[in-house]
Amino acid sequence: MATVEVQVIHSWSAPRSLSTSLMYSFAQRDDMDVVDEPLYANFLTVTGLERPYRDELLSKMDSDGNKIVKEVIFGPGEKKYRYCKHMAKQRLPNLSNDLMRKGKHFILIRNPLNILQSFNKVVSPSFLELGLGDLVSIYSELCELGKAPPIIDADDLQKDPETVLRGLCQDLDIPFQTSMLKWEAGPKPIDGIWAPWWYGSVHKSTGFKKPHLYSVTFPTELYDLLEQSLPFYNMLRQHCRRLISSLHPSLPLPHLPVPANEKLLVWVGDQLLPRENAKVSVLDSVVQGGDAAWEGLRVYKGKVFKLDEHLDRLFDSAKALAFSNVPNREEIKEAVFKTLISNGMFDNAHIRLTLTRGNKVTSGMSPAFNLYGCTLIVLAEWKPPVYDNSGGIKLVTATTRRNSPNSIDSKIHHNNLINNILAKIEGNLANADDAIMLDKDGFVSETNATNIFMVKKGHVSTPHADYCLPGITRATVMDLVIQENLILHERRISLSEFHAADEVWTTGTMGELTPVVMIDGRVIGNGEVGPITRRIQNAYKTLTAELGVPIPTHADVEG
Numbered sequence: 001m002a003t004v005e006v007q008v009i010h011s012w013s014a015p016r017s018l019s020t021s022l023m024y025s026f027a028q029r030d031d032m033d034v035v036d037e038p039l040y041a042n043f044l045t046v047t048g049l050e051r052p053y054r055d056e057l058l059s060k061m062d063s064d065g066n067k068i069v070k071e072v073i074f075g076p077g078e079k080k081y082r083y084c085k086h087m088a089k090q091r092l093p094n095l096s097n098d099l100m101r102k103g104k105h106f107i108l109i110r111n112p113l114n115i116l117q118s119f120n121k122v123v124s125p126s127f128l129e130l131g132l133g134d135l136v137s138i139y140s141e142l143c144e145l146g147k148a149p150p151i152i153d154a155d156d157l158q159k160d161p162e163t164v165l166r167g168l169c170q171d172l173d174i175p176f177q178t179s180m181l182k183w184e185a186g187p188k189p190i191d192g193i194w195a196p197w198w199y200g201s202v203h204k205s206t207g208f209k210k211p212h213l214y215s216v217t218f219p220t221e222l223y224d225l226l227e228q229s230l231p232f233y234n235m236l237r238q239h240c241r242r243l244i245s246s247l248h249p250s251l252p253l254p255h256l257p258v259p260a261n262e263k264l265l266v267w268v269g270d271q272l273l274p275r276e277n278a279k280v281s282v283l284d285s286v287v288q289g290g291d292a293a294w295e296g297l298r299v300y301k302g303k304v305f306k307l308d309e310h311l312d313r314l315f316d317s318a319k320a321l322a323f324s325n326v327p328n329r330e331e332i333k334e335a336v337f338k339t340l341i342s343n344g345m346f347d348n349a350h351i352r353l354t355l356t357r358g359n360k361v362t363s364g365m366s367p368a369f370n371l372y373g374c375t376l377i378v379l380a381e382w383k384p385p386v387y388d389n390s391g392g393i394k395l396v397t398a399t400t401r402r403n404s405p406n407s408i409d410s411k412i413h414h415n416n417l418i419n420n421i422l423a424k425i426e427g428n429l430a431n432a433d434d435a436i437m438l439d440k441d442g443f444v445s446e447t448n449a450t451n452i453f454m455v456k457k458g459h460v461s462t463p464h465a466d467y468c469l470p471g472i473t474r475a476t477v478m479d480l481v482i483q484e485n486l487i488l489h490e491r492r493i494s495l496s497e498f499h500a501a502d503e504v505w506t507t508g509t510m511g512e513l514t515p516v517v518m519i520d521g522r523v524i525g526n527g528e529v530g531p532i533t534r535r536i537q538n539a540y541k542t543l544t545a546e547l548g549v550p551i552p553t554h555a556d557v558e559g
Contacts, residue, residue: 003076008103017110018154020202026083028179033082036192043090057193089131110154112229116222132232151240161208258382267339267378285357292356292415293317296509299349303548317413325373339378350383392517393433398423402437402445402467423448439467443492455503461489473507480539503530
């Protein structure tokens, strides 16, 4: 048969990742030659690592890596494609750049939790032997070359081999062949010299096996290595081809309201982390029992509006909740400023500031288990006001009543928001923007997310802060009402008074000052934004432009 220039397909993986099964799969194609770890001898020669089969391997395989790259990997062949199975750790600096620049590449990953348990049958496990760091380097190098490789996960391959293989073939721009799903049991002529030490299980197979539902107990002596390895696996997993099949339907990736928020740096504990890595422990109190306090802040033209007022309330909440080892004001400000500066957020941004009671030594409700100190989270996002502040919003009244101070005092700005969430669900089901919540006596308290005001015959009224949160924006607007020489009443207000109001608006940091044009199907006033609402909106806008704590610049710090 005449030789032709072949198209090379490089498979990169860690050991024990179903790489041999996948090699057998590609070997079933009628257009494919397969080569099993052609760089193995070069790897052993350069590193000096021991293997039970080292002498035999070096006597039978060429250890000149660049010669292998030129003549074995990229040499002419009899079939259209050549599949080269590589271990990531075998990509060494002495090899020609052609190895990465030429051919098509893909990466096979597997959770190290499933690798480590069988790895030490031949070689003592180590981070170097696993090669997950090398896999990340290979991915990065290929991306820099403009050849971002497809990534598949061995667990997905076991669950639904046909779907994963079809997707991989599509990514490699080769036709899928059904022959790839089955092979005969036993050793193969394509096996490397090391097969008797490594391939015992795969030689018994005739296809991809379903994963075991329950794995064996994980060896505690490998725990530290697992901790080292998992971040590299998870990093690659983020770029993995998503498994979509009838057996395992996958939710479509949602669209973010503000696409720029896809790449955020979030403060968690004492450091900034990328959005996908910004997580708290499952033993954190906010997970165990919603045991945390929070604040919402806004950034306007290089300044954080009402920062100290929000921090005052945060510290009040922490004290009421009996938090211990709370970070001080300057530490929290520093975290806020570092987060904003790192994200380049100096205007039109919203901050969700959370302080949890911190991690527990064991799961349970008791704060006596919290021995690590508080966890601080600073989540800053590009976020314009979340309501229609020009045309107004519609509200409905929820059947869910606002918490009474007899149970949970709303003056503690806590993370137990299920009361508000239940009301919000009612609002969503009614296709309303938000839901009004009444107190235990049937008077209006607030909405599920904001404080509320009404205007009748030129007088402005807002409910007492007995059941509702005494909001920072609420207090600011109350001051503005008085400064505008309007009459303000803080009193009990019935729902029917809101239905018959001339104007209604809500207040909150996330939404600012939002007109309400309908409540429970009743048109408020003439259904348009009223003059007093506009007047207070303008006054609030002026205030946000003037006040606030400046975000330090690099020059300020250097000076």
